[in-house]
Amino acid sequence: MHITGKGQCTVCPAADTCGFGVLPQKAREELNRNTRCEAYRRGESLFHAGDRANYFYSIQSGAVQLYRSNANREQSFSFLTDGDWVGHRDAFLGGEYNHSARCVRDTRICRLPAEVLNKLMREYPEFAANYSRLLATSWMEQENQSYNLGSRRITERMADYLLGLKPANEAHTEGETVEVDFQLTREMVASYIGTSTGSVVRTLSDIKASDWVDLGKARVAIKNERELERLVMES
Numbered sequence: 001m002h003i004t005g006k007g008q009c010t011v012c013p014a015a016d017t018c019g020f021g022v023l024p025q026k027a028r029e030e031l032n033r034n035t036r037c038e039a040y041r042r043g044e045s046l047f048h049a050g051d052r053a054n055y056f057y058s059i060q061s062g063a064v065q066l067y068r069s070n071a072n073r074e075q076s077f078s079f080l081t082d083g084d085w086v087g088h089r090d091a092f093l094g095g096e097y098n099h100s101a102r103c104v105r106d107t108r109i110c111r112l113p114a115e116v117l118n119k120l121m122r123e124y125p126e127f128a129a130n131y132s133r134l135l136a137t138s139w140m141e142q143e144n145q146s147y148n149l150g151s152r153r154i155t156e157r158m159a160d161y162l163l164g165l166k167p168a169n170e171a172h173t174e175g176e177t178v179e180v181d182f183q184l185t186r187e188m189v190a191s192y193i194g195t196s197t198g199s200v201v202r203t204l205s206d207i208k209a210s211d212w213v214d215l216g217k218a219r220v221a222i223k224n225e226r227e228l229e230r231l232v233m234e235s
Helices: 025-034 088-093 114-123 125-151 154-164 186-193 197-209 225-233
Strands: 002-006 036-040 045-047 055-061 063-069 074-081 100-103 107-113 178-181 213-215 219-222
Touching (some): 025 107, 055 088, 074 125, 107 114, 114 125, 154 186, 154 225, 197 213
Antiparallel strands (some): 002 036, 055 107
16 A cells, blocks of 8 residues: 545545535535545555554545455455445444455545544534435445345345446446446455355356356446346345
């Protein structure tokens, strides 16, 4: 990791997607004074479970894996990308991080002190409402992940994962092939959907053989979204 400079919240292209877009110019200028921009290589960690939650992070570009691990296994529960926040829940609560975070691609982030989040919540009601919606969305995603691991078969989990790669705000016509990023290793996908790497490889091959997707090295072309959705809805 290396520090690349102070924050640039007033001109940052990710400001509108990361939650700071609702803040007035004066608040963004204050953020600049408290923010540090950092660059991480793939595989570097932002923090580990048990570290003091003194900061939260906003991703400018790249991807971050949230996970917990022990001597026997590693379980991923989220992969975050441009505009997402990392560590904000634990920074807001105080205490320690409850999970670890590592970069799965070269990543640029903004690091902000925990007290900044609390101050913004107190002083800007629109920001507080925005943050509440962010937390609510996160709870829904965690509920879905819990259901996936406990109730769905591997093929259904994989279908749900592939559908989740699509940008939510990107419109397309029915039947159109949709290309999405797929830059995680099979091991990372396995740790997220709760199975073995071998099962991930076999399941992806089966879905490809059904002509529902086409797999590239770092991209997936979703060719039959309706069938993937049917698997998820019927499970």
